[in-house]
Amino acid sequence: MPFSRRLAPYLLVLPGGLWLAVFFVVPVAMMASLSLQTGNLIDGFRQTFHWQNYTDGLGTYGDTFVRSLWYGLLATILCIALAYPAAYWIAFRAGRRKSSYLLLLLIPYFVSFVLRTVAWKLVLTDNGPVLGPLRDHGIVPSDFHVLDTTTAVVAGLTYTYLPFMVLPVYVALERLDPRLIEAAHDLHADRTAAFARVVLPLSLPGVFAGVVMTFVPASADYVNAEILGGPRNTMIGNVIQAQYFDDGAYPVASALSFTLMAILLAGIFLYARALGTRGILDTPTP
Amino acid sequence: MTSPQAPAVELAGVAKTYRSGTTAVRGLDLTVHEGEFFSLLGPSGCGKTTTLRLIAGFEEPTAGEVRLHGTRVTGVPAHRRDVNTVFQSYALFPHLSVFENVAFGLRRRRVPRGEIAARVGAMLETVELTGLERRRPRELSGGQQQRVALARALVNRPRALLLDEPLGALDLRLRQAMQVSLKRIQREVGLTFVYVTHDQGEALTMSDRIAVLNDGRIEQVGTPREVYERPATRFAASFVGTSNLLAGEVAEVAAGRAVVVHGADGRIEVPVRGAVARGRRLELAVRPEKISLGRARPGGGLCGVRGTVTEVVYLGTATNYNVTTSAGADVVVFRQNAASADEVAARGDEVWLSWEPDHSYALETAR
Numbered sequence: 001m002p003f004s005r006r007l008a009p010y011l012l013v014l015p016g017g018l019w020l021a022v023f024f025v026v027p028v029a030m031m032a033s034l035s036l037q038t039g040n041l042i043d044g045f046r047q048t049f050h051w052q053n054y055t056d057g058l059g060t061y062g063d064t065f066v067r068s069l070w071y072g073l074l075a076t077i078l079c080i081a082l083a084y085p086a087a088y089w090i091a092f093r094a095g096r097r098k099s100s101y102l103l104l105l106l107i108p109y110f111v112s113f114v115l116r117t118v119a120w121k122l123v124l125t126d127n128g129p130v131l132g133p134l135r136d137h138g139i140v141p142s143d144f145h146v147l148d149t150t151t152a153v154v155a156g157l158t159y160t161y162l163p164f165m166v167l168p169v170y171v172a173l174e175r176l177d178p179r180l181i182e183a184a185h186d187l188h189a190d191r192t193a194a195f196a197r198v199v200l201p202l203s204l205p206g207v208f209a210g211v212v213m214t215f216v217p218a219s220a221d222y223v224n225a226e227i228l229g230g231p232r233n234t235m236i237g238n239v240i241q242a243q244y245f246d247d248g249a250y251p252v253a254s255a256l257s258f259t260l261m262a263i264l265l266a267g268i269f270l271y272a273r274a275l276g277t278r279g280i281l282d283t284p285t286p
Numbered sequence: 287m288t289s290p291q292a293p294a295v296e297l298a299g300v301a302k303t304y305r306s307g308t309t310a311v312r313g314l315d316l317t318v319h320e321g322e323f324f325s326l327l328g329p330s331g332c333g334k335t336t337t338l339r340l341i342a343g344f345e346e347p348t349a350g351e352v353r354l355h356g357t358r359v360t361g362v363p364a365h366r367r368d369v370n371t372v373f374q375s376y377a378l379f380p381h382l383s384v385f386e387n388v389a390f391g392l393r394r395r396r397v398p399r400g401e402i403a404a405r406v407g408a409m410l411e412t413v414e415l416t417g418l419e420r421r422r423p424r425e426l427s428g429g430q431q432q433r434v435a436l437a438r439a440l441v442n443r444p445r446a447l448l449l450d451e452p453l454g455a456l457d458l459r460l461r462q463a464m465q466v467s468l469k470r471i472q473r474e475v476g477l478t479f480v481y482v483t484h485d486q487g488e489a490l491t492m493s494d495r496i497a498v499l500n501d502g503r504i505e506q507v508g509t510p511r512e513v514y515e516r517p518a519t520r521f522a523a524s525f526v527g528t529s530n531l532l533a534g535e536v537a538e539v540a541a542g543r544a545v546v547v548h549g550a551d552g553r554i555e556v557p558v559r560g561a562v563a564r565g566r567r568l569e570l571a572v573r574p575e576k577i578s579l580g581r582a583r584p585g586g587g588l589c590g591v592r593g594t595v596t597e598v599v600y601l602g603t604a605t606n607y608n609v610t611t612s613a614g615a616d617v618v619v620f621r622q623n624a625a626s627a628d629e630v631a632a633r634g635d636e637v638w639l640s641w642e643p644d645h646s647y648a649l650e651t652a653r
C-alpha cells in the first residue's frame with residue numbers, strides 16, 4: 001500500500017506532465033537553441049551561441065517593445081475599468097439571474113476573435129456605417145480616422161481580452177461573503193469605506209489574476225495591430241510574425257520572443273512583489 | 287448616568303414582511319432598558335434574527351417603528367446607528383489581523399491612533415486574546431474567533447450590543463465558560479445586551495429579562511423566574527423547561543382560583559386572572575419537579591390526580607416517573623434521590639399525584 005500511495009501523485013501528474021513536456025518544454029528548448037544560431041534559410045543555420053540576435057533585436061525594435069508594453073498596459077487598465085463594475089454588479093445585484101448576465105457578457109466571445117476584429121474594421125473604416133454619416137453631416141472633420149490609430153488598437157485589445165478580466169474578478173466578488181459587508185456597515189463604515197476596506201482588498205486576488213491573464217497576451221498580441229492599426233502601431237508580435245513567416249529569420253524571431261517572455265516574466269514578478277505576496281498570492285478563504 | 291429604567295431599545299408595532307412574501311415578525315412591542323441583559327428566545331425561524339436586523343438597521347420594518355434611546359431610527363442606515371452586532375457566523379474580516387478587525391469600527395470613526403491602540407489593547411485583554419494581535423482570523427480556534435467578534439463590537443462602546451446566537455457554534459464546555467464571561471463582561475461594562483438564543487437554559491441563566499417569541503409574535507416577556515414559574519401561554523410553558531399539560535372542566539370559581547375536574551376523581555385548583563366561566567374547559571400546566579407521588583389521596587387543599595406509572599427512569603441524582611392520569615394525560619414527575627429514599631413507586635403502580643395549587647398555572651387559550 002505505501003508503494004502505490006507514493007506512486008499515486010506521479011501517476012496523476014503524468015498525463016499533464018507529458019503534454020507539457022511534448023508541447024511546451026521541447027518547443028521552448030528548440031526555440032532557445034534557435035535563438036542562439038546564425039545563418040539564413042538558404043545556407044542553413046549553425047549553432048554559434050552568439051547573443052547578437054538578442055542585442056540586435058533589442059537595438060532595432062526597442063521602441064516596438066516599449067509600444068507593445070504600453071498598449072498592453074493601457075488595455076489592461078481599460079479592462080479593469082470596464083470589468084470591475086460589470087462583475088460587481090453581476091455578483092451583488094443581479095440576484096438569481098447572475099449566470100444569464102455573465103453568459104450575455106461572454107456571448108460575443110463565442111465568435112472567432114479574428115472575425116470579431118475584422119468586423120470592427122468594417123464598422124470603423126473611414127467610409128463605414130459609423131464614420132461615413134458622421135463625416136457627411138460634418139459632426140466629425142473629414143480627416144478624422146479611427147482605424148490606424150493607437151485608440152483603435154488599444155480598444156481592440158481591450159475588447160479581445162475583456163473576458164479574461166471579467167471572469168476572475170467575478171469569481172472573487174461572487175465568493176465574497178455578503179455578511180462581511182454588513183459587518184463593515186455595522187462597524188460604522190459607509191458605502192465607500194465598506195468598499196475600500198473590505199470588498200476591494202478581498203477581490204484583489206481576482207484582479208491580480210485578471211491582470212496577468214490580460215496584460216501578458218495583450219502585450220504579445222499581433223492580430224489587433226495587424227487589422228486595426230497602421231504602420232505606426234506595430235507591436236512586437238507583428239515583428240516576430242513578420243520575421244518568422246515573411247523573412248525566414250528564425251533565430252531573430254526566437255530571440256525577440258524570448259526577450260518578450262523575459263520582460264513579461266520580470267514585470268509580473270515585480271508586480272506581485274509590489275502588491276505584497278500575503279494579500280495576493282494566498283487567497284483569503286471565506 | 288442614565289436612569290436604570292431608561293429605554294435603550296424600543297420596538298413599537300414592528301412588523302416585517304420580506305419581499306418573498308414571508309412575514310417574519312408580526313407586530314412586536316418591546317422595551318429593552320438601559321444596562322439590561324435582554325434575551326429573545328424562540329425556536330428556529332420564529333424571527334429572532336430578523337428582529338435583531340431591524341434594530342441594527344440591515345432591514346427596515348414594513349410597519350411600526352424602532353427607537354434607539356428614544357430616537358426614531360427609521361431610515362437611519364446601519365453605519366450611523368449606535369449599536370454593534372456580534373454575528374452568529376462572526377463575519378470576521380479574513381484579510382485583516384485580529385488587531386485590525388477589532389480596530390475597524392474605531393478607525394471608521396476617526397478615533398486618534400494612540401487611543402485606538404490603547405482601547406484595542408485593553409479590549410483584547412478583557413477577552414483574553416493578548417498576544418494574538420497579528421494573527422489572521424483563520425489562524426484562530428472557534429472560541430478565539432468568537433472572542434474577536436465580541437471584542438470587535440464591544441470596543442466601540444455601543445449604546446446597545448446585539449448578539450445573534452453568539453455561542454451557537456461552540457461546544458458545550460466552551461459555551462458554558464463563555465456564558466459566564468459574557469455575563470461578567472456585560473455586568474462590568476454595564477452595557478445593554480439584546481441576546482438572541484434558542485437555548486432556553488442559556489436564556490434562563492444569563493438574562494435579566496426574556497421575551498419568548500413564536501412565529502413572529504411575543505408569547506411572554508418577563509424575568510427568567512416569571513417565565514419559568516408562570517408561563518403565560520401554552521407555547522411558553524412547553525418551550526421553556528418541561529411542562530405537564532392537563533385539562534379539565536371548571537367546576538367552581540372562588541377568590542381568584544378555579545377548581546378544575548380532571549378525570550373521574552382528579553381535582554386541581556389553579557389561580558386565574560379575571561372571570562372564568564363555570565363549565566368552561568381550562569388548560570393548565572405543572573412543572574415536573576413540583577409534583578409529589580403518593581399512595582393515598584392528598585388532603586389539606588392540595589391538588590390531586592390519580593394515575594398509573596408507565597415508566598421509571600433513574601437519572602443518578604434524581605428519578606423521573608412517567609405517569610398516565612386517569613383522564614389519559616401523560617405527566618412527568620421529577621424526584622430528587624434523597625439519601626434514604628427508595629423508589630416510591632414501580633411500573634404499573636397506581637399512584638396519586640399532588641402539588642400546591644400555586645404551582646399550577648392556567649394557560650391562555652390559543653389565539
Ligand SMILES: Nc1ncnc2c1ncn2[C@@H]1O[C@H](COP(=O)(O)OP(=O)(O)OP(=O)(O)O)[C@@H](O)[C@H]1O
Pocket residue numbers: 304305306308309310328329330331332333334335336337484
Ligand atoms: N432575507 C430573507 N428573505 C426572505 N425570508 C427570510 C429572510 N430572512 C429570513 N426569512 C424568513 O423569515 C423567517 C424568520 O427568520 P429569522 O432568520 O428571523 O429566524 P430565526 O428566529 O433567527 O431562526 P434561527 O434560530 O433558525 O436563526 C423564516 O421563515 C425565514 O425563512
Ligand SMILES: [Mg+2]
Pocket residue numbers: 334335336450
Ligand atoms: Mg437566526
